[in-house]
Amino acid sequence: MVSRTTDDYQAMVMAGCQAVCEPAFWAGFDRSSAQGFYDYFCQLTQHEPRRASMFGLPHYTWLCINPKESEDVGLAEEVLAIIPEFMKSPNVLGIGEIGLNKNSRNEVAVLEKHIDLAAINDQLILVHTPHLEDKRKGTRLILDILKADSRIKPERCIIDHVEEHTVSMVLDDGFWAGMTLYPETKCTSNRAIDILEVYGTERIWMNSACDWGNSVPLAVPKAMQEMKRRGKNASYVDQVAYQNPIAFMSQSPRFSKPEGV
């Protein structure tokens, strides 16, 4: 949402959006210092919740240095050191989106440090899986790293950007699966609903990508419309669009169930 306009907030509220959940994200360019992340975390924990509240929307966030920028382990360590101070903010649900981009050794090292931070502080985890040809391999690697840490409970982790070839390994290992809806790349609404039809609606949600690139903040409401067109009943749509995200995020004491759902 930090790169979105107030018109987007207005449209989201009118389409039935009840809360915003915004992960720390790649800004579209690499930040040059930990100070850049400090300012970004201030934006996510102070400024953006204020902006969302002007539209009556609760705003939640996640903190991390994303995998794309974590190739620089020195920078990543500096950023990791400032995260605990921001974890005290009332809108922080956990650590994310962490994960892998190119599945490199440095990315794995920084991923493990984030997992440790989450475990020590009893935080939920939001995971980014690679979009490249290495998606399947990267997802497997991430699941194995999470499972190797006995402090981590799979039901407290959501593995985002699942697609047809990665969703079952995520669900089979007891994790939550997130389907990020994009107009072209990643997962379209239609593909997401096909996945639900094959794998069911337990421990799975969909999210609208609202970033600086070509993305559609109303993707979830549009998918809800498509579910109805396919004959899904109201409780099915409610389960996927509202109740599942509520169930996952309610594992954090910071999350309050929105009044409207």
Ligand SMILES: [Zn+2]
């Ligand atoms: Zn991501």
